[in-house]
Amino acid sequence: MTENKTQTFEFQSETRKLLDIVINSLYTEKDVFVRELISNAADALEKFRHTALTVTDPFDADLPLEITVEVDDKANTLTISDTGIGMTHEELESNLGTIAHSGSNAYLEELMEAAKKDVSLIGQFGVGFYSVFMAGKKVRVLSRSWDESTGNEWVSEGAGSYTLTEVEGLHRGTKIIIDLKEEAKDYSQKWKIESVIKQYSSFVPYPVKLDGEVVNTVQALWTKSHSEITDEEYNKFYKFIANAGNDPLTRLHFSADAPLAINALLFVPQENFESMGFGKMEPGVNLYCQRILIDQHSKNILPEWLRFLKGIVDSEDLPLNISRQALQDNALVAKLRRVITRRFLKSLDELAAKEPEKYEKFWDVFGIFIKEGATSDFEYQKELGKLLRFESSKSEAGKMVSLTDYVNRMQPDQEEIYFINGPSRAAIEAGPYVELFRKKDIEIIYTLEPIDDFALNHLGEFDSKKLVSAERADLSLDKKEDEKKDEAEKPENKELDGLLTWMQELLKDAVSEVTISTRLVDAPAMIVNPDSYMTSSMERIMAAGRREHGLPGTEASKKKMEINADNPLIKKLAELQGSDDEFARQITWQICDNAMIQAGLQIDPLKMVERNYKLLSRVVK
Numbered sequence: 001m002t003e004n005k006t007q008t009f010e011f012q013s014e015t016r017k018l019l020d021i022v023i024n025s026l027y028t029e030k031d032v033f034v035r036e037l038i039s040n041a042a043d044a045l046e047k048f049r050h051t052a053l054t055v056t057d058p059f060d061a062d063l064p065l066e067i068t069v070e071v072d073d074k075a076n077t078l079t080i081s082d083t084g085i086g087m088t089h090e091e092l093e094s095n096l097g098t099i100a101h102s103g104s105n106a107y108l109e110e111l112m113e114a115a116k117k118d119v120s121l122i123g124q125f126g127v128g129f130y131s132v133f134m135a136g137k138k139v140r141v142l143s144r145s146w147d148e149s150t151g152n153e154w155v156s157e158g159a160g161s162y163t164l165t166e167v168e169g170l171h172r173g174t175k176i177i178i179d180l181k182e183e184a185k186d187y188s189q190k191w192k193i194e195s196v197i198k199q200y201s202s203f204v205p206y207p208v209k210l211d212g213e214v215v216n217t218v219q220a221l222w223t224k225s226h227s228e229i230t231d232e233e234y235n236k237f238y239k240f241i242a243n244a245g246n247d248p249l250t251r252l253h254f255s256a257d258a259p260l261a262i263n264a265l266l267f268v269p270q271e272n273f274e275s276m277g278f279g280k281m282e283p284g285v286n287l288y289c290q291r292i293l294i295d296q297h298s299k300n301i302l303p304e305w306l307r308f309l310k311g312i313v314d315s316e317d318l319p320l321n322i323s324r325q326a327l328q329d330n331a332l333v334a335k336l337r338r339v340i341t342r343r344f345l346k347s348l349d350e351l352a353a354k355e356p357e358k359y360e361k362f363w364d365v366f367g368i369f370i371k372e373g374a375t376s377d378f379e380y381q382k383e384l385g386k387l388l389r390f391e392s393s394k395s396e397a398g399k400m401v402s403l404t405d406y407v408n409r410m411q412p413d414q415e416e417i418y419f420i421n422g423p424s425r426a427a428i429e430a431g432p433y434v435e436l437f438r439k440k441d442i443e444i445i446y447t448l449e450p451i452d453d454f455a456l457n458h459l460g461e462f463d464s465k466k467l468v469s470a471e472r473a474d475l476s477l478d479k480k481e482d483e484k485k486d487e488a489e490k491p492e493n494k495e496l497d498g499l500l501t502w503m504q505e506l507l508k509d510a511v512s513e514v515t516i517s518t519r520l521v522d523a524p525a526m527i528v529n530p531d532s533y534m535t536s537s538m539e540r541i542m543a544a545g546r547r548e549h550g551l552p553g554t555e556a557s558k559k560k561m562e563i564n565a566d567n568p569l570i571k572k573l574a575e576l577q578g579s580d581d582e583f584a585r586q587i588t589w590q591i592c593d594n595a596m597i598q599a600g601l602q603i604d605p606l607k608m609v610e611r612n613y614k615l616l617s618r619v620v621k
């Protein structure tokens with residue numbers, strides 16, 4: 001028997017630096033080295049499959065294309081083998097001894113920085129193999145290329161050098177035997193390695209066998225066409241990837257070849273864990289490149305407000321080894337995000353048309369995320385606007401209308417879309433803001449959640465129609481009619497001029513101006529917003545936010561008060577003002593406080609109660 005010569009090689013100096021970092025890393029999430037090795041094995045199988053198409057009678061042509069994983073918890077070893085393309089002596093030297101792009105300094109610097117921060121990132125720099133030294137104290141790579149008559153063994157402990165020895169009798173492919181470090185000996189346990197493979201490599205398109213059993217039994221469903229997949233398969237798949245116990249509420253499976261190759265399979269779950277008090281969710285969509293996981297819980301592939309979605313986006317156009325940093329800045333990823341987001345929002349709009357009840361359920365559970373999108377994202381405003389739902393003066397209690405419904409019902413001469421915020425439908429309908437709308441039969445949207453006003457303000461308009469808060473001071477529902485009314489009322493209002501000046505002086509700390517209303521029908525007074533963007537409910541939220549963060553409250557923007565010249569109380573007040581000033585003062589303040597309350601604004605409750613008793617005692621006198 002001839003002894004084969006063992007040659008010793010020094011690692012290229014950059015490699016040595018990297019290995020140093022990897023070996024001494026305290027990084028605890030070591031699992032990714034398994035992903036890296038299995039993804040290399042899958043690549044090697046894929047390369048062989050391609051080669052075999054063009055070569056007659058390649059070496060070991062009959063070997064099944066597969067990946068085999070073996071564990072030995074006594075010897076503390078983990079072995080990963082493939083029947084792929086293999087590596088020649090030279091390839092072992094260049095692939096497992098150097099860093100491929102070591103020419104570029106910037107690249108190297110970034111790589112070293114990433115490795116120091118989080119070793120798992122190095123795979124994204126195209127040097128994933130070296131992550132094996134996170135777990136292995138000694139690594140042996142036995143490889144035989146389809147193209148060479150002998151095989152070789154590469155051995156290293158990661159420090160400084162490696163050896164290469166010719167080995168006879170190897171089959172095609174690569175076998176990596178890892179002597180595990182003490183702190184990584186879990187990887188010689190079957191349960192451990194099985195769970196890691198399932199997490200990262202479930203959809204590898206070749207069988208991964210552990211102890212003779214195929215571990216990756218779930219198919220990469222998203223790569224098949226819709227017509228080949230049953231509902232049951234979709235649901236099973238969802239449960240697998242989302243770790244869910246029940247079926248999804250709805251799904252979108254979509255594929256495109258141009259301008260980008262995309263396979264996306266997105267699921268809407270049944271429940272919103274955030275609203276159940278679990279805290280902010282992590283994004284639930286994973287990014288794959290050719291079925292290999294490249295970004296789990298990807299923050300890059302969808303906007304944050306779609307974090308409730310579960311699923312997979314796979315694009316061959318992405319480089320497999322893209323770094324997470326690069327994912328963030330990658331123009332291709334940004335383009336993918338736009339395409340997928342638009343497509344998903346469109347599918348929701350289609351759902352609303354085709355299965356309104358299902359959409360209602362969706363809105364009920366996840367509407368808050370759509371609103372979050374509408375308040376934070378300018379890019380999809382058009383699409384998001386169509387998806388919003390609200391109660392309105394023309395909806396039944398508890399039933400929702402869309403802005404599209406609203407626009408379709410608008411009066412012929414109506415140009416704007418009106419909304420009003422309140423704590424409940426009943427509160428809004430009892431308040432002064434809807435009076436004229438009711439009289440003129442103009443629909444008004446009820447925004448019952450504080451976020452609604454932010455969403456509508458952020459949208460600004462829908463279908464080229466302005467979204468206008470009914471609290472606005474300059475609101476005029478029908479200009480011509482108002483002007484006529486104004487003129488007709490002017491002389492009559494003369495007698496109230498004195499009252500207005502007096503009230504304004506009295507209330508100067510509370511409101512900036514008191515004017516005669518052109519739109520109050522029954523109520524004596526109402527508070528309106530001179531600032532056309534900030535509604536009272538928004539102001540309340542911002543103030544609460546500042547308090548919560550211990551910030552000083554900002555001076556709330558001064559409101560205007562409108563009074564109703566036709567209201568008996570106001571008429572009476574004008575008389576009282578001359579004869580019983582003190583009583584008139586108390587009534588005026590009470591009217592102002594009442595209007596503030598109806599606007600949902602803060603008043604001084606103690607002062608109000610005290611005054612209220614004074615007024616009551618006059619009544620019972």
Ligand code: ADP
Nearest residue numbers: 040041044086087095126127128129130174321
């Ligand atoms: P990457 O996979 O991004 O190229 P790696 O560090 O994971 O970077 O691997 C470096 C190279 O080593 C691969 O490009 C491949 O040529 C080679 N290689 C690694 N593992 C195998 C394998 N199991 N079979 C064949 N070649 C492999």
Ligand code: MG
Nearest residue numbers: 036040128129
């Ligand atoms: Mg690799």
